[in-house]
Amino acid sequence: xxxxxxxxxxxxxxxGALLALPPDNSLPSVALAKALIRRGAxxxxxxxxxxxxxxxxxxxGAGCVAEVETSAVSLGEAxxxxxxxxxxxxxxxxxRDATCPAIHTMLQASEKGVPFMPLRGLLGSDIxxxxxxxxVIPNPFAENGEDPIVLxxxxxxxxxxxxxxxxxxxxxxxxxxxxxxxxxxxxxKRTLVTVERVVEGDFLMDERLAPGAISATYVDxxxxxxxxxxxxxxxxxxxxxxxxxxxxxxxxxxxxxxxxWLDREVFTPKAMAAE
Amino acid sequence: xxxxxxxxxxxxxxxxxxxxxxxxxxxxxAVGAASPIPAAACFLVQKLGYPIRLSLLSxxxxxxxxxxxxxxxDLTGQGRIDxxxxxxxxxxxxxxxxxxxxxxxxxxxxxxxxxxxxxxxxMMVPRVILxxxxxxxxxxxxxxxxxxxxxxxxxxxFRRGHAQALVTGKCVFRFHPDRARFSLESLxxxxxxxxxxxxxxxxxxxxxxIPTTPDAxxxxxxxxxxxxxxxxxxxxxxxxxxxxxxxxxx
Numbered sequence: 001x002x003x004x005x006x007x008x009x010x011x012x013x014x015x016g017a018l019l020a021l022p023p024d025n026s027l028p029s030v031a032l033a034k035a036l037i038r039r040g041a042x043x044x045x046x047x048x049x050x051x052x053x054x055x056x057x058x059x060x061g062a063g064c065v066a067e068v069e070t071s072a073v074s075l076g077e078a079x080x081x082x083x084x085x086x087x088x089x090x091x092x093x094x095x096r097d098a099t100c101p102a103i104h105t106m107l108q109a110s111e112k113g114v115p116f117m118p119l120r121g122l123l124g125s126d127i128x129x130x131x132x133x134x135x136v137i138p139n140p141f142a143e144n145g146e147d148p149i150v151l152x153x154x155x156x157x158x159x160x161x162x163x164x165x166x167x168x169x170x171x172x173x174x175x176x177x178x179x180x181x182x183x184x185x186x187x188x189k190r191t192l193v194t195v196e197r198v199v200e201g202d203f204l205m206d207e208r209l210a211p212g213a214i215s216a217t218y219v220d221x222x223x224x225x226x227x228x229x230x231x232x233x234x235x236x237x238x239x240x241x242x243x244x245x246x247x248x249x250x251x252x253x254x255x256x257x258x259x260x261w262l263d264r265e266v267f268t269p270k271a272m273a274a275e
Numbered sequence: 276x277x278x279x280x281x282x283x284x285x286x287x288x289x290x291x292x293x294x295x296x297x298x299x300x301x302x303x304x305a306v307g308a309a310s311p312i313p314a315a316a317c318f319l320v321q322k323l324g325y326p327i328r329l330s331l332l333s334x335x336x337x338x339x340x341x342x343x344x345x346x347x348x349d350l351t352g353q354g355r356i357d358x359x360x361x362x363x364x365x366x367x368x369x370x371x372x373x374x375x376x377x378x379x380x381x382x383x384x385x386x387x388x389x390x391x392x393x394x395x396x397x398m399m400v401p402r403v404i405l406x407x408x409x410x411x412x413x414x415x416x417x418x419x420x421x422x423x424x425x426x427x428x429x430x431x432x433f434r435r436g437h438a439q440a441l442v443t444g445k446c447v448f449r450f451h452p453d454r455a456r457f458s459l460e461s462l463x464x465x466x467x468x469x470x471x472x473x474x475x476x477x478x479x480x481x482x483x484x485i486p487t488t489p490d491a492x493x494x495x496x497x498x499x500x501x502x503x504x505x506x507x508x509x510x511x512x513x514x515x516x517x518x519x520x521x522x523x524x525x
Contacts, residue, residue: 025308025333026343050344051391072374072389076308077513080388088376088386095381099423100392101348108345120352121395123432124425128394130380145431180343233335242513 001171001198001222009192009223010035013159016066018045020107020157020188024053024076024232026178029163029194031228034266037062047157048073049107049184050100054232054245057081058266060093061258069096071103077242078249083258097127102134102152104180109154110187116151123148160188163228164214165237167195171216172203176235179211185218194225196237279491281444282312282518283499284463285408287491288447289316292404292440293358294325299401299436301327301358305347307391308333311507311514313360313406318503319495330356334510348392351399354435359400361393362407365419368477369455370405370426370438372397373419380421390423397424401436405450410443412476427455446471447488448479456480461488 009032013019022028033055036044041064046056048070056073059065061083073084087093102119109117116135122128123136128150139147162181164173173193175181185191191214203213227234231241231248248265251257293301293316304327306314317329330339332347340346350356363372364387374390376382397403407414428434437452445466448457458480459471468481491499504519515521 022343025335051389070389072391074388080386085386088381089383097375097381097389099390099394100344101352101395104345104348119395120433121398123398124422124428125390125394126375126380126422127390147431147433149433177338177341178343179341180345183342183345236336239335 001167001169001216003167003198003222003224006031006035006194006223006225007039009194009221010039010041012190012192012221013041013044015042016044017158018047020047020049020160020184021052021055022049022162022178022181022184023051027162027164027175027181027229027234028053028055028232029161029225029228030055030230030232031163031194031225032161032192032223033059036064037262037266042066045069047103047155049180050098050103052084053081054248057083057252058262060084060087061252062262062266065093067094067096069098069103071098071100075245075249078245082249082252086255097130099125099127103155104183106152106155107183107187109152110156111183114154116153118149118151120149122150155187157184157188158190160184160191161193163194163225163234165196165235167193167198167219167222168201168203169198170202170204171219171222172213173219173222174203174209174213176212178235182214185214190220191218192221192223193219194223194228196224196226196228196234198222198224279496280518281463282315282514283491283496284488285312285406285442285444286315286319286499287495288442288461288488289313289404289406290319290323290495291489292442292447293317293320293327295439298439299357301402303328303330303350303356304358305330305332305351305356306360309362310360310406311511312408313404314507314511315499315503318506319498322498322502323495331510336509344392348395351396354399354401356400358402358404359396360404360406361397361424362405363414363419363423365414365416366405366407366441367416367419367426368457368479370441370450370457371419371422372405372424372426373421374423375421377420382421384420393424398428398434402439403436405438405441407441408444410445410474412474415443415474416476417478426450427452445474458482459485461486463488
């Protein structure tokens with residue numbers, strides 16, 4: 001397995017692609033999001049599994065996104081996601097609201113290769129009312145009454161992208177206990193992973209590492225991006241950088257402030273070298 | 276011991292609701308990232324000696340889930356999470372929650388972050404404690420603009436439970452799913468039935484004399500400021516600094 005450059009990885013993602021991203025507590029690749037902005041990606045459709053955060057907000061602000069499907073977009077303690085909020089208000093993006101387990105379930109259906117899966121709850125929610133692609137049927141196994149239940153279609157993203165701690169010589173990647181990322185990889189057509197480092201060996205030969213690994217079967221490309229989750233925490237490797245997120249939240253309140261932030265943190269060669 | 280902070284009163288009020296013998300048992304409680312006061316209440320219950328399992332979703336070291344939030348929702352689907360906490364940008368008198376936004380769909384007035392797992396959790400856990408510190412007519416409305424999660428469901432719809440109570444910065448309401456209405460349970464110091472009416476957009480029931488929300492005992496305060504804070508420092512650093520005046524080691 002030969003790692004590719006971050007910019008080469010961003011070039012693999014065509015405009016209009018459906019990208020599945022994990023949330024800010026589960027290995028998002030902020031480095032790849034920044035590289036997609038530098039590449040000038042357009043009309044991306046983002047699937048926040050099951051919610052979205054920092055990476056989604058900067059992609060929206062940079063004009064890379066046409067549609068967001070997720071259950072919430074937020075910067076956590078730093079508050080509302082400013083570019084997302086502004087884009088919804090201005091009608092610049094299509095928002096398809098979901099609820100967390102529905103997103104997991106649609107991916108689990110894809111993982112199994114079945115056309116749909118049922119999910120409890122949701123009945124009576126306006127989320128369901130605004131999802132013509134979700135259907136309600138009577139539970140065919142119910143012994144008494146109708147027992148209405150929601151069916152969700154399988155969802156197959158074009159790409160899963162996340163940031164793992166390490167890859168090995170075989171192209172397996174290791175993500176510790178964040179194994180929900182494996183579901184995203186299993187369900188997606190292709191998987192792009194940035195890592196802190198590449199190590200010799202084969203995680204699947206190590207009984208302790210194998211349960212937290214995604215087999216190279218699913219991994220299409222690996223790029224090294226040190227501190228590639230920053231400002232988000234990465235397992236026990238490094239903590240979050242709340243001051244960086246707060247500053248972003250403040251600057252990104254206006255389009256001008258966001259443009260300044262983008263220039264400084266994404267486009268200047270210094271910022272690129274720091275990644 | 277120094278004066279009780281409002282957050283400490285709320286944590287103690289929630290702890291008493293958790294221990295309410297009339298409510299379904301709380302063996303396993305899950306707490307989300309945005310809920311430091313409910314988390315403090317759960318740790319307090321633990322430190323008082325009650326054996327509850329507490330799973331903090333956003334805990335960085337020793338996170339209880341090895342398959343992320345997917346595992347939380349699967350556990351809940353099976354009925355293995357007994358209690359959860361929810362809030363809302365708007366909450367109405369039938370306990371409907373709006374976490375999506377005001378105005379036309381999808382929140383063309385004020386857009387909130389989104390529904391998170393509420394449309395599932397509210398119906399799938401045996402009980403939910405609603406919590407919202409801001410007690411104002413813009414939060415507590417007659418009818419939510421958009422329903423993220425419904426307070427009650429028609430007969431025949433699978434649902435394990437409902438809101439037990441709504442804890443606010445001014446009072447505690449009890450929820451009655453049979454009549455889909457709140458009643459006033461207790462008033463925080465300085466509040467009256469009239470002041471609550473003035474700050475609440477929805478109608479609610481008042482039965483008899485309404486007691487004051489009890490103060491924390493010396494033991495509860497000591498536990499909150501000591502061992503409860505110890506447990507919370509890593510996950511809720513800002514809250515611990517603000518309320519308990521304690522900073523995590525760098």
